[in-house]
């Protein structure tokens with residue numbers, strides 16, 4: 487589709503705008519973002535896994551830069567290398583070739599400059615909420631008293647100060663993830679890496695968490711890379727979306743999200759949102775990989791004959 491063309495949708499006569507047409511305020515914001523330096527640069531990163539008899543090229547020559555205070559989401563079908571990429575960014579895995587640069591310097595291994603929030607709840611169960619948040623601060627050599635003061639400030643920021651003395655098992659999933667975010671941020675990283683961090687939460691809690699995250703991000707100097715399977719989540723959160731294709735994992739497209747900030751739930755039904763989602767769905771379909779996390783349409787179940795019931799009145 488040429489830029490500026492309009493996309494016909496299935497719904498008769500309703501046309502969606504081109505997702506690449508940014509409203510003026512978004513275009514202005516995007517121009518500002520692009521003027522900022524790269525905090526994180528993925529410099530021609532390739533990753534091959536060698537198993538007994540086979541080689542898998544999980545990532546092939548990935549080249550991408552994340553600007554300071556940008557929120558980038560990474561999407562793509564199962565197996566396109568999203569987890570491999572974030573593990574390399576976190577320093578948990580080395581690239582086969584290429585480099586990760588933080589503020590222009592090549593990184594090797596994990597570092598305090600990159601905080602990570604995983605999908606599963608990863609709080610230390612034997613520490614209370616405050617001690618969990620203090621953990622990263624104390625690791626950086628800060629005194630216990632000062633770490634406690636800072637941890638309480640973080641808990642206030644995420645609205646959980648009254649749960650400072652509670653233990654993780656006493657909190658809901660959403661609250662645990664809020665503490666996990668606070669714990670990661672308390673160590674003052676430059677970049678927050680989030681690996682499907684909200685995918686274990688129910689839909690309502692997930693939306694709340696997305697809003698919490700954007701609220702925190704608005705207040706502090708942090709750059710976020712967020713991996714997700716959920717296209718709505720990617721569009722709602724991101725300034726730009728990095729779309730990966732599988733076999734081997736390559737950059738297919740970088741999408742500038744045509745939505746103003748601050749984001750509001752109503753934007754999820756806007757034409758710009760729907761046009762971006764339609765394009766992403768089309769891209770992912772074009773990769774021809776069944777996404778096991780997508781909702782099944784038209785599932786056919788073979789039932790044993792004897793269990794069949796009808797609603798016919800006897």
Ligand SMILES: Nc1ncnc2c1ncn2[C@@H]1O[C@H](COP(=O)(O)OP(=O)(O)OP(=O)(O)O)[C@@H](O)[C@H]1O
Nearest residue numbers: 535537542543544563564565566567568569570571
């Ligand atoms: N440790 C490993 N050893 C061998 N192959 C691996 C390893 N980790 C990942 N792979 C392979 O690399 C490719 C990319 O995997 P990866 O988990 O990064 O994809 P993904 O996009 O995160 O998938 P999903 O969305 O299902 O989590 C896949 O083919 C996978 O089988």
